[in-house]
Amino acid sequence: MNSTPNTSALQGYPRADGRKGIRNIVAVAYLVECAHHVAREIVAQFRPSFDDFAADAREEEPPVHLIGFPGCYPNSYAEQMLERICTHPNVGAVLFVSLGCESMNKHYLADAVRASGRPAAVLTIQEKGGTRSTIQNGLDWVRDARATLAAQEKVPMALDELIVGTICGGSDGTSGITANPAVGRAFDAFIGAGAACIFEETGELVGCEFHMKRRAARPELGDAIVECVQKAARYYTTMGHGSFSVGNADGGLTTQEEKSLGAYSKSGASPIVGIIKPGDVPPTGGLYLLDVVPDGEPRFGFPNISDNAEIGELIACGCHVILFTTGRGSVVGSAISPVIKVCANPATYRNLSGDMDVDAGRILEGRATLDEVGREIVDVTVAVAAGAASKSESLGHQEFILTYKTFEPVGPACLPSGARRVTVAA
CATH class of the missing domain: 3.40.50 (Rossmann fold)
Incomplete structure (x- = not known):
């Protein structure tokens, strides 16, 4: 690509x-x-x-x-x-x-x-x-x-003015081999054109922190990434649960590590240039990790009680559009920013085609390559950014949820050299 x-x-x-x-x-x-x-x-x-x-x-x-x-x-x-x-x-x-x-x-x-x-x-x-x-x-x-x-x-709007986020929901055994890595290819294309891309779900990246550390643009950022994921692991350990649902298991995922590797593949192969927290806008183009797990001692049951809570946090970071990968199937959209559904499982796509924008399950059946689906995701995203309706928009989905959390500002190691934490409103 x-x-x-x-x-x-x-x-x-x-x-x-x-x-x-x-x-x-x-x-x-x-x-x-x-x-x-x-x-x-x-x-x-x-x-x-x-x-x-x-x-x-x-x-x-x-x-x-x-x-x-x-x-x-x-x-x-x-x-x-x-x-x-x-x-x-x-x-x-x-x-x-x-x-x-x-x-x-x-x-x-x-x-x-x-x-x-x-x-x-x-x-x-x-x-x-x-x-x-x-x-x-x-x-x-x-x-x-x-x-x-x-x-x-x-x-006129250039591609390097676009911020694209990604999230996965209703994951199954096909997510990590079709939709998620295809979004990763799309991310690499957007970043190559100067856009900012944001991936998150640190609670679903447990076990991948040292892979991400090797991709960090700076050594101190790599250390911050490891601490970010370890914080998520401590949070879930204290609460007595992990980010792994019955539906994930029914869909063929066997371990938290397997789910994490699939979620991680959404990030593509570009260098990670920064860590941000909800409400922080990326100060430059490139790939950013969004830390969604609250700081301090755990005080809330779930860091995010639904996929739409994470979508809202991506939007608060300025995302114009959200790429939502799903294997089991999810029909949610969002208020404010369009959601594009990338379906991992070909059977799910056939069952829920009216809610899905991209059939990444074609990869599993040999009808398309990762690069071809990645290119389709880019094309669909640009079309939606140009005014076309995503499937969730055309169905009237405008889900939104906001709950209680607490965060500290990101440290200097988390942002690219010379960049500052962006505060948009006066």
Whole structure:
């Protein structure tokens, strides 16, 4: 895979911080579970019918997506995640929906969004007369925001401005020999063109830390990678479980190490240039490891309670699009950034073809090579970045989940020389 991806049709929405988005979404963000219903009802008025989704997910007007945080007491991780996601390049405007007595700093978030050059507003249910009145106020604001965004013009976008993330879910015995290494080939092509690529799931890389250390761009980064994975191993040991499900075993995986090797193959063969944590945006192109396991003493049951929690963290790091590999089959998508499904198992693809974008199981049946599927993944990703709908988008999937965690900033060894930890919003 040495050819350069064709990006002649790639355009993006320019943002004040210099980044460009491949979508122009109005995000409606609830700031506590008590405001979830009102926010959901606002978004529901702008969701196309299923028939509209089935026909074409590319709307004439900017789409409206629902995101939010259910907790009432404060958490700096959750606040940072919302700030990063609400100033993500795929987001054009944000409406925050507050009950009024939660701890999330709504005015800080709204100010951060406005400072990024985007329209933003806060609706507080306790001050707006309750459910009906707040929904009506929200509908009016979103209509105005959509009209404003619809007038925004795209500009040319280069491949080295793209950030691509990857995750695996519903893995089976085929994942590590078809879809995952094919995504690795695609990653190498994107990185060769100057893009930033992010892989994660440190809890599913146990046993691979010294392989990654040998690929580290700097010796001190290699040491940090080993500590990052060992932290994940300690976390799971304390909690008494590993990242290995009954479904993985039913699908033919036999050990945590076997699953780790399959997950590791998504990273390709490029040098690893840095480690980042949720909410950190890659400061340069190249391959980055996202550390998703909380710092400090274990205080939470699972580092991520679902695949969508990890997708949200990848989006908070600026990922324009997510490559999701699956062997058993997963139908989830995401709010904010499109999800592209790469199916590892040919039987699963035949059963769930309406949800899958790429049939990597062709490799297993001798109908394609790893390089050919890798090239297809690149082509599909560029097409989605240029405006085509992924399968999950066309079906209306907009899953989102955000929970409690705690992280310390990355150390100087974790970033390329001369780079700094990027903070996007003011």
